[in-house]
Amino acid sequence: MHPFRLIPKLLLALALLITAAPGAFAQDVEALVNTLPEGSYSDREKVIFDLAATGDDRVASILKVLGEGDLYVREEDGRVVAGKRAGRDYALSDPLTGEALGAAPSSDLDKIRVNNRLRRAIRSAIGQLTLMSPSPSVRLTAARSLLRNADPDALELLDEALAAETDTGVKTVMELARATTILKTDAGLDEKTAAIDTVTARGNREALAVLTASLSTAPSELTPAIERGIAGIERKLAMWDGLQNVWYGLSLGSVLLLAAIGLAITFGVMGVINMAHGEIVMLGAYTTFAVQQVIRISFPGLFDYSLAIALPLAFLVTALVGIAIERGFIRWLYGRPLETLLATWGLSLILQQTVRTIFGPNNREVGNPGWMSGAFDLGGLSITWNRLWIVVFALVVFAILLAVLNRTPLGLQMRAVTQNRRMASSMGIRTPWVDALTFGLGSGIAGIAGVALSQIDNVSPNLGQSYIIDSFMVVVFGGVGNLWGTLVGALTLGVANKFLEPFAGAVLGKIFILVFIILFIQRRPRGLFALKGRAVDA
Amino acid sequence: MITRTLFRAFDGKANWVVALLAVIAVLVPLSNLALPVGHPLRVPDHFVPLFGKYLTYAMLALALDLVWGYCGILSLGHGAFFALGGYAMGMYLMRQIGDRGVYANPVLPDFMVFLNYDALPWYWHGFDMFWFAAIVAIVAPAVLAFVFGWFAFRSRVTGVYLSIITQAMTYALLLAFFRNDMGFGGNNGLTDFKDILGFPIQASTTRAALFAASAIALALCFIVCSAVVNSKLGKVLVATRDAESRTRFLGYRVDNYKLFAFTASAIMAGIAGALYVPQVGIINPGEFAPANSIEIVIWTAVGGRGTLVGPIIGAILVNAGKSWFTGVFPEFWLFALGGLFVAVTIFLPKGIVGAFTGGWSALKARRISARAEQGSDIAPEPSPAE
Numbered sequence: 022m023h024p025f026r027l028i029p030k031l032l033l034a035l036a037l038l039i040t041a042a043p044g045a046f047a048q049d050v051e052a053l054v055n056t057l058p059e060g061s062y063s064d065r066e067k068v069i070f071d072l073a074a075t076g077d078d079r080v081a082s083i084l085k086v087l088g089e090g091d092l093y094v095r096e097e098d099g100r101v102v103a104g105k106r107a108g109r110d111y112a113l114s115d116p117l118t119g120e121a122l123g124a125a126p127s128s129d130l131d132k133i134r135v136n137n138r139l140r141r142a143i144r145s146a147i148g149q150l151t152l153m154s155p156s157p158s159v160r161l162t163a164a165r166s167l168l169r170n171a172d173p174d175a176l177e178l179l180d181e182a183l184a185a186e187t188d189t190g191v192k193t194v195m196e197l198a199r200a201t202t203i204l205k206t207d208a209g210l211d212e213k214t215a216a217i218d219t220v221t222a223r224g225n226r227e228a229l230a231v232l233t234a235s236l237s238t239a240p241s242e243l244t245p246a247i248e249r250g251i252a253g254i255e256r257k258l259a260m261w262d263g264l265q266n267v268w269y270g271l272s273l274g275s276v277l278l279l280a281a282i283g284l285a286i287t288f289g290v291m292g293v294i295n296m297a298h299g300e301i302v303m304l305g306a307y308t309t310f311a312v313q314q315v316i317r318i319s320f321p322g323l324f325d326y327s328l329a330i331a332l333p334l335a336f337l338v339t340a341l342v343g344i345a346i347e348r349g350f351i352r353w354l355y356g357r358p359l360e361t362l363l364a365t366w367g368l369s370l371i372l373q374q375t376v377r378t379i380f381g382p383n384n385r386e387v388g389n390p391g392w393m394s395g396a397f398d399l400g401g402l403s404i405t406w407n408r409l410w411i412v413v414f415a416l417v418v419f420a421i422l423l424a425v426l427n428r429t430p431l432g433l434q435m436r437a438v439t440q441n442r443r444m445a446s447s448m449g450i451r452t453p454w455v456d457a458l459t460f461g462l463g464s465g466i467a468g469i470a471g472v473a474l475s476q477i478d479n480v481s482p483n484l485g486q487s488y489i490i491d492s493f494m495v496v497v498f499g500g501v502g503n504l505w506g507t508l509v510g511a512l513t514l515g516v517a518n519k520f521l522e523p524f525a526g527a528v529l530g531k532i533f534i535l536v537f538i539i540l541f542i543q544r545r546p547r548g549l550f551a552l553k554g555r556a557v558d559a
Numbered sequence: 560m561i562t563r564t565l566f567r568a569f570d571g572k573a574n575w576v577v578a579l580l581a582v583i584a585v586l587v588p589l590s591n592l593a594l595p596v597g598h599p600l601r602v603p604d605h606f607v608p609l610f611g612k613y614l615t616y617a618m619l620a621l622a623l624d625l626v627w628g629y630c631g632i633l634s635l636g637h638g639a640f641f642a643l644g645g646y647a648m649g650m651y652l653m654r655q656i657g658d659r660g661v662y663a664n665p666v667l668p669d670f671m672v673f674l675n676y677d678a679l680p681w682y683w684h685g686f687d688m689f690w691f692a693a694i695v696a697i698v699a700p701a702v703l704a705f706v707f708g709w710f711a712f713r714s715r716v717t718g719v720y721l722s723i724i725t726q727a728m729t730y731a732l733l734l735a736f737f738r739n740d741m742g743f744g745g746n747n748g749l750t751d752f753k754d755i756l757g758f759p760i761q762a763s764t765t766r767a768a769l770f771a772a773s774a775i776a777l778a779l780c781f782i783v784c785s786a787v788v789n790s791k792l793g794k795v796l797v798a799t800r801d802a803e804s805r806t807r808f809l810g811y812r813v814d815n816y817k818l819f820a821f822t823a824s825a826i827m828a829g830i831a832g833a834l835y836v837p838q839v840g841i842i843n844p845g846e847f848a849p850a851n852s853i854e855i856v857i858w859t860a861v862g863g864r865g866t867l868v869g870p871i872i873g874a875i876l877v878n879a880g881k882s883w884f885t886g887v888f889p890e891f892w893l894f895a896l897g898g899l900f901v902a903v904t905i906f907l908p909k910g911i912v913g914a915f916t917g918g919w920s921a922l923k924a925r926r927i928s929a930r931a932e933q934g935s936d937i938a939p940e941p942s943p944a945e
Contacts, residue, residue, distance in 0.1 A: 294719050353905050358719050359633045360904040363860060366853050367900020374893035490730050490849060493723045528734050535731035539707075539724045543714040 261401030274515025299485025305471020343464025500548025588767030628864030631800030644829030651692030704825030748843025863910025
C-alpha cells in the first residue's frame, strides 16, 4: 500500500476517534512532549490524543514509555527524559531520539504520573497508531497482540482499522481479533453468532483456542454453535496433521531412498551388501563441503550455485572411489558375499578414519543456498524448501536411474547380469566390467545423495554410519533387483516411521519398524518385490 | 552316549587347549597374588582383569564360530546375546550395592532414584540372588536366540538377509536399552558395582578368581563345542554350511540343527557377557552397537573360522593389538582394524590357524602323493569342503 494514500484515511479515522481540537494537528511532536508534565490528568489526556493525532512514527514508543511510568522531568533544566533504573541511579535517554543523556539520582527527577484512565487512553492511542501504521508488518503485529489480549475497549478502533485495511493477510487477523473481542463483550446473540462463524471459518489453532476460551463465558444458547465450531476445527486440524505427517514421512522416505538406491543397485547386480556405502555418502557430503569452502574463499558470488557445482563433482569423485574399491578389493571376493560384507566394513572404517584425519572429527558447516532456506505454508502444512527440494531431487534421481537401467546398453547389460550372470556371460557380456561400472554408478548415486544429505544433516565422519542400517532395511524390505521395490520400501518406511512417532515416540517407533522388518522378512525372505527364479539356492 | 561324545571331544588338539587353559587359570592368579610386587614373573594387577576380558571375548568368538564357522550363519548380532548376559549380571551387581549408592536407597539403584521410580520394576525382582541372575544370563539370550532363530530358519532366511536382520535385531535392542523408560539405566547403563557374592569387586583376589572363572568357562565352552563339532550333529552342521538344500533333501531337518547351534551359541555368548561385566565394571547399551557385533566376526575370521582354536587366538590377538594400538597410536587403530578386515578376507580367508593347518595338510598331501608314486597305496585324505 502506498503511504500517501493512507494519510487521508488515517486523518479521517483520527478525526472520528479523537475529540481534541483540530489545531492539535499542526503542533509538532517535541513541543507536545514538553507539555506532558504540565497541568492535570485530563490535560495530559488531551496531549496524548494530540500526540497520537500527529501520526508521527516516534509517538508510539514515547507513549509506551509513558504508559510504563518511565517518563521523567529532569529538575535542573525541565527537560522530559526517559529513565531506566540502573543500580542506584537512573540511566536517562531522550524519549524521541533514544540518545543517551547520562545518569541521575531519583531525587533529581520528577515522574510524569499516569492513572488508569490515562493508561487506557495511551493503550488505545498506541493501538490506533500501530493498527493504522503504513507498514503492514506493524499492523499485523498489532492485530496479533489484540488477538492475544482481546480488549473490549479496542473494538471501535478495530472496526476503524478494518474499514481502512486493504491487505488481506492483515485483514483476516484483524477480523479474527474483532470476533474474539466480540465474544468477550456482552454484544447481542446475532453478533456473537456471526463472530463464532468468523472464528470457525479461520479454522486454525488460534481459532480453536479462542473458541475453547469462549465456551465458559458465552451464553448457553451459543454453546452448541461453539461446540460445533470446535469439533469442525478439530476435524480440520486432524486432517492437516495427518497430511503434515504424510509430508514428513515422504521427506524422510526420500532421504532413505537417496541413501539406499545406490546400495540397491550394487546389491541387486552383485549380490553384495556394500558396508562402505554409508561412507561413500559421507564422501559426497564432504565434497560439497570442499566445494563450498573453495567458493567461500575465492568466489563468494557463486555460493547459490555451489550445489550445482558439487553434484557432478561428488558423482565423479565417489564413482571413481567406487570403481577403485571394486577393482581393488571386491573383485577378489566374488562368490563369497559374506566376506565381501566384512571387507567393505573394513574399508568403511578406513574411509571414516581418513576423513577424520583430513577434515577433523567435528561437524563441518555446509550452508544452504538462498533458494533452499526458509519455509512456506500450503493450507495447514508448513513445508521447508530444503525438504521439498530433497523430495524432488530424490524423485529425479530415481527417474534418471530408471531411464539408465531401462534405456541404455549399460542398463540392459546390468539387468542381464542381475537376472542370470552365467547366461549373460555366455552371451558375450563382459560381466567384470559391468560389475565395475555398476559399482561406480551405485557409488556415484551415493555421492550425490551425500550432497543432498549435507543440506539437512550434520556433515561429520559418522554421517554414513547413521544411514547405513536404514539403507539396508530399505533394500531388504523392498527386495533386490527392482528399483520400484526400493522406492516403495523407502517411502513406506518413511511414512510409517512418522506415523508411529506421535504415538510411540521417535525411538520406540524406530524399534517397531525394525521389528516389523524382521517379521516381514520371515514372510517374504526376498523382500517386497522379489525377482522370481527357479533356483533352489537363489 | 554322552560320555562317548564327550570322550570324542578330547582329541589330541583339544587336550592341549584345555590343558593350557587350565594352567593359565591357575598360574596367572597365582603369580599375581603370591609373588611380591616388582617380581619379574608377577602378572601386574591391571593385567588380570584385562586378560580376563580377553578370555570372555575369546568365549564370544568361539560362540560365533560355532554358528558361522560350522553352520554358515553369519550372525551380525552376537553382541546382543553377550550384552543380555552382561545386563543380567549387571542387574545382580546393582542390587548388591544396596544402600551404599549415592542416594543410599536400600532397594532402588541410583539411576532409578534419579529418574523418580517409586518401586522396583517387576523385572528387577529376584536379581538380588546370584543364582537367579546366573539363570537369567543364560535363559534370556537363549530365549531370544530361540525365538529369533525359530522364525528365521523356518522361513529359510539365509545368507546376507539373515545377517542383515540379526543386525536389525541388535540395533533395535540398542535403541531400546538407550531409553530411560526401559529401566536399565539408559545410556549410562549399569556401573559403580561394589560386591560380587559378598566379595569386594575391586579386590585383587576377586579379580584373580574372576579371571580363573573366565579361563575355566572358556575351557568348558571349548569342550562343549569340540563335542558338538566332532559328533554326528557336527557333521550335519557342516553339511548345512556347505550345501543346505542338499542336506535338506537328504532328509535332515536343517532348521532344527541350525536352531540348536544358534541357541547354544547364544547361551555361550550370554555366559561370556556375564563374566565380562564384573571384570570391566560397567555394562551400557553401547555393547549392543552393530559395530561391536561385526568386530566379533573379525576376531573369528582372523583366528580362523571353522576351527575351534582359531577364534580364541583371534580374539586375544586382535584385542591385545587394540589395547596396544589405542595406547600408542590411538588415531591409527581404525586404520589397523579396517586393514585387518580387508587383508584377512582377501589374503587369509581361513584365518591364521587355517593358513597354518592348510600349509600343514598341503605338506602332508604332498608326502602322501610322493609315497603313492613310490607304490604305496595309502588313499589321500578327503579335503575339507570350502
